[in-house]
Every structure is written in C-alpha cells, then in structure tokens.
Amino acid sequence: MPTILGIPLIGWVQIILGAAIVLFIVFKLLARRRWTKTGEYILRDVHIIVGDGSELYHQNVLVKDGLIAQITAQPLVKKHAQVIECSGKTLMPGLIDCHVHIQGLNNRSDADCDRFLKTEIPEIFKERILPYGVTTVKDLCAPRHFIYKLREQIRTGKITGPELLAVGPNFTAPDGHPANTLGGNNPWIRKEMAIEVSTPEQVHAGVEELKRDGVDFLKLTYQGGDYWYFDEKLQIAKMAPPLMRQVIREGSKNGLMTTAHVFYKQDVRELLEAGIYGIEHGILDESLDPGDDIIRLWKESGAHFVPTVNAMTYEKDPDRLVHSLHNLKVLYDAGIPIAMGTDNMLEMMGGEAEHRELAYYVEAGLTPMQAIVLATKNAAEHLGIAGRKGCVKPGMEADLILLDKNPVENISNIQFIDKVFLKGRVVFSQKPIQAYDIPAYCYPADVASLTYVREDRAETRKLQISRFAEEKKIEQTVSREGKAWSTETYTVEENLSAVKWRYTRPSDHTEIEAVRENDFIRLTGSFKGKAQDKRFRIGAGLWYQMMDMAMPAFIQSDREEIIFYSIGTGNNRGAMGLGEFQAKKLGEETVAVNGVSYSCNKVSFVLTMFPWAWTGLYWYDEATGQMVQSGEKKGSAEKILFRIQPDKT
DSSP, rough: OOOOOOHHHHHHHHHHHHHHHHHHHHHHHHHHHHHHHHHHEEEEEEEEEEEEEEOOEEEEEEEEEEEEEESSSSSOOOOTTTEEETTEEEEEEEEEEEEOOOOTTTOSSEEHHHEEIIHHHHHHEEEEEEEEEEEEEOOSSSHHHHHHHHHHHTTSSOOOOOOOEEOSEEEOTTTTTTTIIIIITOOOHHHHEEOOSSSHHHHHHHHHHHHTTOOOOOOOOOEEEEEEETEEEEEEEEEEEEEEEHHHHHHHHOOOOOEEEOOHHHHHHHHHHHTTTTTEEOOOOSOOOTHHHHHHHHHHHHHHEEOOOOHHOOSSSSSHHHHHHHHHHHHHHHTOBOOOOEEEEESOOHHHHHHHHHHHHHHTTOHHHHHHTTTTTTHHHHOOOTTTSSSSSSTOOOOEESSSSSSTTTTTGOOOEEEEEEEEEEEEEOOOOOOOOOOOOOOOOTTEEEEEEETTSEEEEEEOOOOHHHEEEEEEEEEETTTTEEEEEEETTTTOOEEEEEEEGGTTTTTEEEEETTTEEEEEEEEEEEEEEEEEEEOOEOOOOOOGGOOHHHHSSOOSSSEEEEOSSSTTTTTTEEEEEEEEEEEEEEETTEEEEEHHHHHEEEEETTTTTTTTEEEEETOOOEEEEEEEETTTTTEEEEEEEEEEE
C-alpha cells in the first residue's frame, strides 16, 4: 500500500475524515451557542409602533437570528421559538440617540480610561442605558484611547451595549471647545479629545488621521466667546471659517460626513453655506420666525438637525431652553430632517435623559408619535443605518422595546418598559411582579432595641424599635471597630415592607433617600459623592430594604417562599441598584446563643439572578419573630456571622 511520510494512504483518509467530523461538531456547537445566546421569539398579539409614523394592531412578530423575520396577523408556530404573550402591550423600535458623551469627565489618563472601560461601562449599559430602551448611540466627544476600544468591544460582543458610532477627537480652534473646557491645562485631554487647528496642513493631517482610525463621522466646534463649563465661565476661540470649510470638504471627499457644535444663528448660516451635514444644538440666541430666510437656506442645504433640548436645562441662560423648544417646532414644521439627540453624559445621567428629551419634543408641540419618529426612523436615517435600524419591519435588526403602555397615547408611557431586545437578544426583562398577602407584625412590647454582634466583633448592628408601634419607624445603626459607620431610618407598612428609607454613610459621602411612589421606588441623594436620581419599578412587590430584619411578617404568613426587592448599598456591582431576592422557609431548627436556647424558623435568601453565588441564612425565634443569628452558605458549609445580644427594657 502506498505511503505518505511513512503513513499508509488509508491512514491519511482516516485522519482527514476524523478532522472533518471534529470540525463539523465544533461548528454545530458554536452555531448552537449562538442560537442560545440570540434566541428565537414569537411576540404574539402585539400592537406595533412601526417607527415611520404608522401603527399595526394584533400582530405576531417572529424574531430570529437577530432580525425581525416575519410580521403577520396570522398565527405563528415555530418549534424552537419562545412565545411571549403581548396582548395589551406595544412594540416599537429601540431608541437611537444621535448625541451622547459616554466617557466620564473624571477620566484624565489612559489608566483612568482602561479602568472605566473594564469596571464601570458594562454596568452602566446594563443598569442605566439598555433598560431604558436605548439601543444605538452616536458619541460626539470622548478620548480616542477609550472610545475606539469600546466600539470594538461592543462590535465583537465582549461588552453588551448599544451600537456605538463615534467621531473621535473634535476639530476646534486652539483654545476652543473642548480643548479649553474639558482639557484645560491637561495635555492628555487636549490630545485625546480635540484636534486644535490653525493651518490647512493641520486640518488635512487631522482628517487623514481620523480616516485611518475608522471614525463614523467628523465633528467640529464652531463657537467662540463666553462658554459656561459647569459653574466656570470661560473664553473659547472659534475656528477660522476657511478651516471650517476645509474640514467639511475634505471629510466629504473621504466619505465622512461632518457635524458641528453650534449655538448661534450666524454661525449656523455659515455652516449651512459650507455644506455641513449635521447641526448639533442649533440656534439658541433667538427664536426663529417661520418665514426667516435661514429656514429656506437650511432646507436647500439638506442639513440634518440634532436638537439637545434636555441639555439646555443645564445652561446658565434660561432663554436658551425657550429658543430651543420654539425653534424645534418651527424647523419641524418646515420639513427640516430632525433626529433625536440629548447630550446625555451616560455615566452621570443614564437613559432617563432620552425619555426626558421625548417629553420636551411633545412640550414643544410635536405629537408623541412625531417625537418617536425622531428617535427611531429619523435618527437611523441621520446615522446612515436606516436600511437595518429604526423601524419594526421584516429584515430589520431586532432592536426592540416591548412596553406595557402605549407611548403614542402619552409620551410618559415610554418608561413602562417590559423588555428590551438588542439584535434579537433580550438584554432587559421586567419580570412579572407578584403581590403577596403578608400579615401585619408587631414587635413584643418589652423590646425597645435589638443588638447583633459579628462573630469577629468587628461590626455591631443595633435596631431601635421604640418608634415602631406608633410611627412604623425602625432605625438601624452600624458600627465598625467601635466607630459609627452608617445609620438608616425605615418607615414601613404593617407587614414591614418599606415605604421610605434614609441611609447615611459619612465615610464615603453617601446620603440616600428612597421613597415608594405607587409602582416605583424613587431614589435620590449621593452615593460615594456621585449624585443619584433613579426610579425602580416594583409594582405591587415587597420592598424589604431591611432584608433580614423584615422577615418576621413573612414567617408568620402561610407562604413558603416569596420574592422581594432591596437596593444595594455595598461596594459590589449591585450598589445603588435594585436586587431581586427569593426568601424560602427551610423548617425549624434549635440554636443556642449566649447560653439561651431558641426554637427557630430557618430562612434562606438568594439573589434570583445569581442563585449559585451566595445563600444567606437566617434564624428567627418562633415565639417573638426576632432574628437570633445570621450567616451564609457556600457549597454545603454554613458559617455564622452575626448573633443576637438581647437588649430588653
């Protein structure tokens, strides 16, 4: 038998066949993994806001392989598809924000950017952007070191976030915005976020550089004079008109459209005459008359408009908000192509900004449907991606929002989001929230306070209950190594579910107040010095912010397990986020603490998203409902952490 390299021919045939089989198995596994990650869904009996101003009723939508595969009024049956019942719900395209700033203002070096990218951005997207239905953004100024990496990690799936289009550093005059504002005396910021140009050669080099970097658009600043940077009034320089025109011209030759930061009417006029693609912010120094000749010029130029009404609320000159609202309606009525933008600084604001922007459009005089079109179809057209995004139509990418209420009826209904799909994958889901009939609880009359000491004596927790009977208030003080660490005050219902919570931790400048407002918890204040303003939807669910201390009422109920909600306060990823927990009764168990024997009800807690990660264990005295000890379970091992030290009057 012939041989090759000493191996019989039949051996080579076997090797090749074996390799082919292995490759086939690997391919199938990868394909299966992709299907599992992406999912296949049938949204049954749903009302659709298409995105182009039209609506469809009682439709069935098939989402497959990241795309909208089919929309029909006829029943759909697919073997592997998960069916989502959508009667009474509304489906619309994901929101597209054409003016954001992802990068945090506190990041002032390569190391800061890398840390921000690794530790903060994924959580910001997960908790504060995607749950609001924001699925595509155009970033208009960020350090190149950061934004190019982020864009690539989103494209490759390493980070789950909205599709990102980026401009890189902005063209500006020497000491123009953002060089003199964001950069100041920091040369790193100036290099990363601005290209300061004073010669044609610098413009040419800048365009060539950004083309090599693969930016999606160019941006220039065309504004000079006074500029408020937070509470500091600065002087910024304006780019020379010939250089402005060169940026636009050379960008266009290289397939890059240019958009411009601009505040003043005369500057807008010069930009329109130069062939600018996009006007950001707009005319803020006067309210336009519908017959103003600049509107005719604008229409003839074909330039797009990206208003950022939300940003005007932070301006020192209140007239700018007035002009912004007025001019938005005038330009809309004139037929100027308009796309939603917010100037949202994602790290600080979150997706509420996009919802507020839509509300401002309605305040300006647009209908809710018109506002939605600006944030979907029009925005996709502005970004050049209308062939795949911005509408709920077959063949489009499945960037979708499923809502419990119809925002066409009232734009504020945009907040009632049930699910968000990103390229066919569910990236946010508001689980059905169950209400439980939990009975009222009364602490024993002779108990004024409860004290718990950690086994290593490093921490003490003391509950003051004296105000509970009359005011339904409980106070908790935590001391670490003999020093006060945090204080909390809870106002609760009779079943110990919270209605108000105040939390103070001076060591890291944390002062939080949360209040239940019908179906939501509204949280405001400061966490580690960062301002907080959040709303968490819990419906009729239980808000057991005290966690372990709120269980006596559950123990006395006939429920074997419940789901409840609590806001995180620690240093983990759940801090200042709403956690969903499951409490489950484990039976009776006798424990001895400080020489006293207690017959206890044993209860476990798990975080429903990560039930494998941690299990909390709690023992409650049958006679009084007081917690006797607490600990945790990892694997099969139980560890006691806190024990009671009764303090009776």
